Amino acid sequence: MPLIKIRDLHFYRGDRAIFEGVNIDIYRGKITAIMGPSGTGKTTLLRLIGGQLRPDRGTIEVDGQDVHKLSRSELYELRKRMGMLFQSGALLTDIPVFDNVAFPLREHTDLPESMIHDLVLMKLQAVGLRGARDLMPSELSGGMARRVALARAVTLDPMMVMYDEPFTGQDPISMGTLVNLIHKMNDAMDLTSIVVSHDVTETAEIADVIYLLSEGKVIEKGSPVQLKRSSSQWVQQFMQGLPDGPVPFHYSNVSLADDLFAQEESA
Amino acid sequence: MIETIRSLGRWGLGTFERLGRGHLFLFRTLAGVPEIFLRLSLLVHQLFSVGVLSVFLILISGLFVGMVLGLQGYNTLVDFGAEESLGVLVSLSLVRELGPVVSALLFAGRAGSALTAEIGLMKSTEQLSGMEMMAVDPIHRVIAPRFLAGLISMPLLAALFSAVGIFGGFLVGHGLLGVDDGAFWSQMQVKTDWYDDVLNGVIKSIVFGFVVTWIALFEGYDATPTSEGVGRATTRTVVHSAFAILGLDFVLTALMFGEG
Ligand SMILES: Nc1ncnc2c1ncn2[C@@H]1O[C@H](COP(=O)(O)OP(=O)(O)OP(=O)(O)O)[C@@H](O)[C@H]1O
Ligand SMILES: [Mg+2]
Numbered sequence: 001m002p003l004i005k006i007r008d009l010h011f012y013r014g015d016r017a018i019f020e021g022v023n024i025d026i027y028r029g030k031i032t033a034i035m036g037p038s039g040t041g042k043t044t045l046l047r048l049i050g051g052q053l054r055p056d057r058g059t060i061e062v063d064g065q066d067v068h069k070l071s072r073s074e075l076y077e078l079r080k081r082m083g084m085l086f087q088s089g090a091l092l093t094d095i096p097v098f099d100n101v102a103f104p105l106r107e108h109t110d111l112p113e114s115m116i117h118d119l120v121l122m123k124l125q126a127v128g129l130r131g132a133r134d135l136m137p138s139e140l141s142g143g144m145a146r147r148v149a150l151a152r153a154v155t156l157d158p159m160m161v162m163y164d165e166p167f168t169g170q171d172p173i174s175m176g177t178l179v180n181l182i183h184k185m186n187d188a189m190d191l192t193s194i195v196v197s198h199d200v201t202e203t204a205e206i207a208d209v210i211y212l213l214s215e216g217k218v219i220e221k222g223s224p225v226q227l228k229r230s231s232s233q234w235v236q237q238f239m240q241g242l243p244d245g246p247v248p249f250h251y252s253n254v255s256l257a258d259d260l261f262a263q264e265e266s267a
Numbered sequence: 268m269i270e271t272i273r274s275l276g277r278w279g280l281g282t283f284e285r286l287g288r289g290h291l292f293l294f295r296t297l298a299g300v301p302e303i304f305l306r307l308s309l310l311v312h313q314l315f316s317v318g319v320l321s322v323f324l325i326l327i328s329g330l331f332v333g334m335v336l337g338l339q340g341y342n343t344l345v346d347f348g349a350e351e352s353l354g355v356l357v358s359l360s361l362v363r364e365l366g367p368v369v370s371a372l373l374f375a376g377r378a379g380s381a382l383t384a385e386i387g388l389m390k391s392t393e394q395l396s397g398m399e400m401m402a403v404d405p406i407h408r409v410i411a412p413r414f415l416a417g418l419i420s421m422p423l424l425a426a427l428f429s430a431v432g433i434f435g436g437f438l439v440g441h442g443l444l445g446v447d448d449g450a451f452w453s454q455m456q457v458k459t460d461w462y463d464d465v466l467n468g469v470i471k472s473i474v475f476g477f478v479v480t481w482i483a484l485f486e487g488y489d490a491t492p493t494s495e496g497v498g499r500a501t502t503r504t505v506v507h508s509a510f511a512i513l514g515l516d517f518v519l520t521a522l523m524f525g526e527g
Pocket of ligand 1: 040045087
């Protein structure tokens with residue numbers, strides 16, 4: 001039985017459909033990648049899973065519980081077992097790196113300060129930022145902030161982690177380290193990982209299953225190898241990053257010619 | 268025409284919806300207040316940034332307001348040969364009205380706008396949402412301690428304002444204009460009533476503290492999460508607080524001193 005079961009998910013922003021009938025299964029212990037063009041709603045999907053947004057139709061079950069039928073306190077209990085790495089990092093800007101990583105432990109456990117100290121340093125060591133523990137978030141680069149956020153996302157040893165674009169803004173070395181880290185943590189900590197990313201090569205390296213989303217639908221799913229062999233032009237274009245093909249680069253719009261023409265007319 | 272009516276309707280609905288959200292927000296904040304007593308460090312931290320950092324502004328303003336009262340009061344009273352009553356005039360004006368009202372206006376400008384900007388920025392940088400995902404309720408963790416700090420600070424700041432103001436009035440009255448210091452203080456003590464004047468002033472400042480902090484926190488929490496949105500929310504905090512303070516002051520004054 002999958003850890004996360006998404007059925008017939010519909011979600012709208014105003015009149016605009018973000019999801020129209022999405023079904024996704026995320027299996028325990030696996031790394032599932034969610035990929036798709038910018039603006040398709042990958043972040044939105046993670047927020048729906050985390051219960052911060054409500055679907056207009058359909059259900060999302062996490063560990064057998066319908067996320068959107070839970071009471072507030074039940075939802076908070078569930079979230080303690082979900083780690084989330086925000087696209088922006090979302091670090092608390094008024095406290096240093098160390099306290100940021102310690103935050104979930106201090107809020108949810110009664111561990112003595114000495115143990116918190118050790119746990120936090122271990123997590124920071126794993127992301128290569130033990131030396132940055134006394135810096136304030138404003139003193140970190142974007143890539144460093146995301147690694148701190150990653151350390152924070154796993155401090156409570158959750159059952160699953162959702163990574164929103166973990167690789168953006170990383171240099172090749174930390175990128176490689178992060179890819180490894182996500183892979184290793186998934187195995188060593190018995191995690192279930194959901195990785196949202198644009199980096200096809202890196203993601204294909206570690207993902208067990210990839211879901212490709214576009215225009216509110218799941219376009220294709222399968223292992224990286226299956227996707228690379230897919231006969232669909234769309235999938236080929238996305239996986240190889242070709243500029244020409246069926247994937248639209250533009251936010252849905254009237255054609256450029258019409259737009260230019262319309263302006264000339266009104267001028 | 269139809270369009271005007273329609274936009275009027277939209278504006279009305281929008282306003283009522285915001286009012287509703289504001290009240291729900293208040294209830295959730297109040298529900299989070301008891302928890303703070305288990306974690307006093309959160310409160311102490313906020314008392315410092317909300318209250319203590321406003322003290323300097325309050326002291327300086329209070330002193331000048333008191334000095335001006337001393338000058339103006341003397342010029343009026345001396346025509347009736349009643350300059351000995353200067354102490355009463357200064358203390359009653361401050362304790363009943365100017366202390367609570369002016370310090371609340373200053374508080375809204377200094378601490379209120381800072382609170383809105385801080386919360387609004389936390390929202391726009393996803394810190395509030397991040398907390399939610401870490402199963403920490405931002406209303407309990409972030410909003411409630413600030414609310415309580417505002418509630419506690421306001422009456423204390425108003426008291427400071429009045430105290431310094433009276434001293435300022437005395438400086439001008441006695442030091443500059445030569446009013447007898449014994450008369451200044453004794454008349455003031457006789458004519459300023461503990462319940463009718465001081466306590467009512469304190470009640471006013473508690474009400475103002477409640478309203479200003481509520482407005483400031485809600486504006487931040489409800490701000491559009493962009494730099495422009497946070498800027499507008501900050502302005503709204505100051506404007507709405509000023510309206511609320513002056514409007515409520517009239518109502519409270521009518522209730523308290525209406526018959527007397
Ligand atoms: N608060 C919001 N209000 C209205 N529309 C929104 C809001 N947030 C996102 N959207 C819309 O929802 C769509 C999906 O946004 P989302 O952030 O989930 O995209 P994404 O797939 O994560 O993109 P990216 O890869 O660039 O991060 C976007 O087209 C955006 O216009
Ligand atoms: Mg995104």
